[in-house]
Amino acid sequence: MSTAFRSCFVLSGFILAYFTYLLLGALVFSAIERPVEETLKSNLDSLKAEFLNLSCINATALEAFLEKVLKANKYGVSVLENGTLHTNWDLASSLFFANTMVTTVGYGHTTPLSDGGKAFSIVYALIGVPFTMLVLTACVQRLMHPLTYGPISMCQRRAGLQPRAASVVHFIVLLVLVVLFFFVVPALVFSTIEETWSFLDSFYFCFISLCTIGLGDFVPAEKPGQRLRALYKISVMVYLFVGLMVMFLVLRTFHKLADVHGWTAFFQLPSYEEEHEDKEPIVEREPDDESPEAEKASIKPQNPSSQVSYNSINR
Amino acid sequence: MRTARPIIRVPPLDTPFSLQCLLNHEIQRWIPRYCSHGDLKLDRGMIVQKRRRRDAKQRKDKKSSGLALKTADEEQQEEEISQSMAAPDLLDPKSATHNTKPRLSFSSKPIVYNSGDDCDTITTVMKWKTVVAIFLLVVLYLIIGATVFKALEQPQESTQKYLIVQEKINFLSRHACVNVSELEDLVKQVVLAIRAGVNPSGHPSNESSMWDLSSSFFFAGTVITTIGFGNVSPHTKGGRIFCIIYALLGIPLFGFLLAGVGDQLGTIFGKGIAKVEKMFVKWNVSQTKIRVTSTVLFILFGCLLFVALPALIFQHIEGWSALESIYFVVITLTTIGFGDFVAGGSEIEYLDYYKPIVWFWILVGLAYFAAVLSMIGDWLRVISKKTKEEVGEFRAHAAEWTANVSAEFKETRRRLSVEIYDKFQRAAYIKRKLSSELGQNPGQDMMPCKRTLSVNFTDELEKEGLPTLTKNGSLYLNGLTPDFPDRGEISIIEHLK
Numbered sequence: 001m002s003t004a005f006r007s008c009f010v011l012s013g014f015i016l017a018y019f020t021y022l023l024l025g026a027l028v029f030s031a032i033e034r035p036v037e038e039t040l041k042s043n044l045d046s047l048k049a050e051f052l053n054l055s056c057i058n059a060t061a062l063e064a065f066l067e068k069v070l071k072a073n074k075y076g077v078s079v080l081e082n083g084t085l086h087t088n089w090d091l092a093s094s095l096f097f098a099n100t101m102v103t104t105v106g107y108g109h110t111t112p113l114s115d116g117g118k119a120f121s122i123v124y125a126l127i128g129v130p131f132t133m134l135v136l137t138a139c140v141q142r143l144m145h146p147l148t149y150g151p152i153s154m155c156q157r158r159a160g161l162q163p164r165a166a167s168v169v170h171f172i173v174l175l176v177l178v179v180l181f182f183f184v185v186p187a188l189v190f191s192t193i194e195e196t197w198s199f200l201d202s203f204y205f206c207f208i209s210l211c212t213i214g215l216g217d218f219v220p221a222e223k224p225g226q227r228l229r230a231l232y233k234i235s236v237m238v239y240l241f242v243g244l245m246v247m248f249l250v251l252r253t254f255h256k257l258a259d260v261h262g263w264t265a266f267f268q269l270p271s272y273e274e275e276h277e278d279k280e281p282i283v284e285r286e287p288d289d290e291s292p293e294a295e296k297a298s299i300k301p302q303n304p305s306s307q308v309s310y311n312s313i314n315r
Numbered sequence: 316m317r318t319a320r321p322i323i324r325v326p327p328l329d330t331p332f333s334l335q336c337l338l339n340h341e342i343q344r345w346i347p348r349y350c351s352h353g354d355l356k357l358d359r360g361m362i363v364q365k366r367r368r369r370d371a372k373q374r375k376d377k378k379s380s381g382l383a384l385k386t387a388d389e390e391q392q393e394e395e396i397s398q399s400m401a402a403p404d405l406l407d408p409k410s411a412t413h414n415t416k417p418r419l420s421f422s423s424k425p426i427v428y429n430s431g432d433d434c435d436t437i438t439t440v441m442k443w444k445t446v447v448a449i450f451l452l453v454v455l456y457l458i459i460g461a462t463v464f465k466a467l468e469q470p471q472e473s474t475q476k477y478l479i480v481q482e483k484i485n486f487l488s489r490h491a492c493v494n495v496s497e498l499e500d501l502v503k504q505v506v507l508a509i510r511a512g513v514n515p516s517g518h519p520s521n522e523s524s525m526w527d528l529s530s531s532f533f534f535a536g537t538v539i540t541t542i543g544f545g546n547v548s549p550h551t552k553g554g555r556i557f558c559i560i561y562a563l564l565g566i567p568l569f570g571f572l573l574a575g576v577g578d579q580l581g582t583i584f585g586k587g588i589a590k591v592e593k594m595f596v597k598w599n600v601s602q603t604k605i606r607v608t609s610t611v612l613f614i615l616f617g618c619l620l621f622v623a624l625p626a627l628i629f630q631h632i633e634g635w636s637a638l639e640s641i642y643f644v645v646i647t648l649t650t651i652g653f654g655d656f657v658a659g660g661s662e663i664e665y666l667d668y669y670k671p672i673v674w675f676w677i678l679v680g681l682a683y684f685a686a687v688l689s690m691i692g693d694w695l696r697v698i699s700k701k702t703k704e705e706v707g708e709f710r711a712h713a714a715e716w717t718a719n720v721s722a723e724f725k726e727t728r729r730r731l732s733v734e735i736y737d738k739f740q741r742a743a744y745i746k747r748k749l750s751s752e753l754g755q756n757p758g759q760d761m762m763p764c765k766r767t768l769s770v771n772f773t774d775e776l777e778k779e780g781l782p783t784l785t786k787n788g789s790l791y792l793n794g795l796t797p798d799f800p801d802r803g804e805i806s807i808i809e810h811l812k
Contacts, residue, residue, distance in 0.1 A: 057490040068482045089469040098460035106651035108545045113471040118642040204555040216545035
């Protein structure tokens with residue numbers, strides 16, 4: 001019973017911590033962003049007033065016009081003069097869109113407009129998201145061998161470190177490499193290609209995309225008149241996919257680290273299953289053994305505790 | 316080198332023969348062929364060892380390893396098969412227990428060794444094949460999606476474009492005092508404002524901000540759950556930096572929370588299902604049916620609670636259509652989060668507790684969706700495993716067939732070469748006798764290659780007393796054509812030595 005109590009206790013502790021964290025974030029965001037928003041609003045108001053003063057239109061006509069502009073913008077259609085050159089739904093952009101959907105990044109700079117598109121998105125997402133997660137998990141599992149188990153055991157053998165120390169060292173090195181090659185370097189590339197993005201903006205974009213948050217305030221290849229747009233979009237897609245894989249890898253390495261250090265046992269978290277699949281025999285046990293396993297598998301959907309992060313579907 | 320303990324389980328008696336072979340301790344030499352796993356060098360050593368041990372042991376040991384009893388024929392066949400699967404030196408009648416080269420593998424799962432870092436290239440190659448196949452499948456899926464989206468959406472987009480351009484022209488023509496550049500400026504500002512989340516239309520004295528406490532709370536929630544609607548986003552440098560750090564810490568935190576909530580959800584639901592299953596068991600329904608019904612119940616009930624009901628509520632409160640509500644629910648709960656529809660994002664007067672309830676629904680719904688998506692992932696995995704197994708079985712059968720055929724071949728060749736040798740010996744003996752009787756005939760060439768041999772695939776020769784030393788044109792040994800008989804004869808003779 002003590003473990004049940006303990007797990008309840010731990011869970012409520014987490015919930016509480018989570019709420020406080022959210023509250024804290026809300027306060028900080030509010031404090032930082034609100035003044036800027038106020039300035040923008042007042043600028044816009046004065047512009048509108050100026051416009052109305054200068055010309056013969058009345059407020060209602062302007063409002064109507066602005067409504068239409070808003071609506072068009074929601075559809076991703078820009079009413080500016082040079083904004084009508086490219087379409088948002090040519091093959092490369094649609095591929096990009098499908099990719100953002102399936103990796104759950106979801107920028108939202110283009111969204112399906114028609115009813116058919118929305119219905120198709122529902123079905124597409126429901127199948128595509130687990131599919132992608134499966135692929136990414138499979139890839140990461142294979143990558144773990146050369147990138148994690150290999151170096152760790154090499155550390156243990158060559159440098160004679162303990163497993164704990166070796167895993168920590170390896171994790172730090174991995175983190176540094178990942179940040180360097182998947183955040184800093186792409187940020188530099190983006191800041192050079194996109195003229196309006198600073199380095200911080202590009203770094204912010206890389207981070208928001210690779211964590212699959214995908215706010216959508218920065219989206220590459222959206223500038224009108226972009227050269228080689230299709231190629232650019234596809235390379236960004238590849239970058240996102242590989243980056244996501246690497247993030248999963250880092251997450252798994254962290255799991256292993258936590259496991260080695262016994263944190264998972266302490267927090268009663270789902271433990272890191274070490275290559276359970278690789279040890280599976282080709283033929284399972286006798287048929288009467290299959291049913292409890294399969295029952296477990298059927299009850300398993302209700303226990304997503306086998307994955308800590310929602311994004312990693314291990315088994 | 317690691318000492319590896321094979322995790323091999325004794326198969327039941329009704330599994331197909333090929334799989335049974337695989338798990339037989341005695342026939343571990345099959346393993347390099349059928350499974351891909353680590354250290355082949357280790358394997359070869361083990362194979363030789365096993366063979367020696369097997370030769371030394373009696374058949375009783377084989378029986379006691381828990382397998383189905385095999386008849387003598389089967390074992391003989393296995394022996395031949397194993398010998399034939401050795402290195403393809405097909406002219407060697409004394410086909411030794413050479414190293415077996417793996418010719419086939421099941422893709423993926425290594426049976427045995429914990430050889431994480433001793434992973435042979437063969438393992439990774441085989442496993443990568445599956446991964447590459449799945450990857451190509453995903454790319455195909457993406458391309459299909461892209462074409463469908465393009466076909467569905469591009470017409471709509473063109474219509475919208477046309478409409479707005481028309482609107483602009485109308486506006487300009489109706490209000491002649493506005494010139495194009497002024498309009499462009501205004502519109503640019505408006506677009507920027509929209510991107511910043513500020514709604515430029517409506518009353519200028521709009522009091523509600525996108526960054527008041529509850530909205531910021533909501534935004535923080537979208538960041539941490541990685542939904543990321545994007546209808547509001549930070550615009551200041553400080554805001555962005557803080558967002559990065561905030562997400563770095565918050566996402567794992569939310570992950571733990573989600574795991575915990577999913578656990579609780581699972582236990583609650585599991586208890587209910589257990590009761591239902593008990594009821595079913597009383598009715599003597601089969602196990603699979605129970606499992607299927609419980610999964611279906613889970614999906615239906617969850618859909619009702621987390622998808623249909625919220626969709627209705629959104630439809631009512633936000634004024635969206637049914638499709639748009641469901642679309643919003645799915646897009647949010649899979650954490651894609653486009654942001655074109657956001658609950659609590661419009662200019663409607665919401666009740667005070669609306670946003671917190673929405674957030675709570677997102678939390679629980681995410682857990683539910685995680686369960687559903689992992690279930691779909693499991694199904695996909697099972698399907699892929701089943702296909703792999705079927706493909707593997709098919710390959711195994713093909714391998715068996717090939718092995719049988721080549722074993723037959725080898726046996727025939729062996730018999731043949733033995734026969735040829737015997738006949739040659741007899742011929743030589745007779746010749747010696749004759750020559751000794753007829754007196755020494757020097758210079759008679761005893762080179763066998765000058766002799767002609769006749770080879771028949773039947774047992775005709777055995778019945779004859781003296782071999783007919785004529786060569787018939789068809790000497791087909793291992794694909795040797797009659798064009799190159801000398802080579803064949805020479806090689807035969809070499810082996811006979």
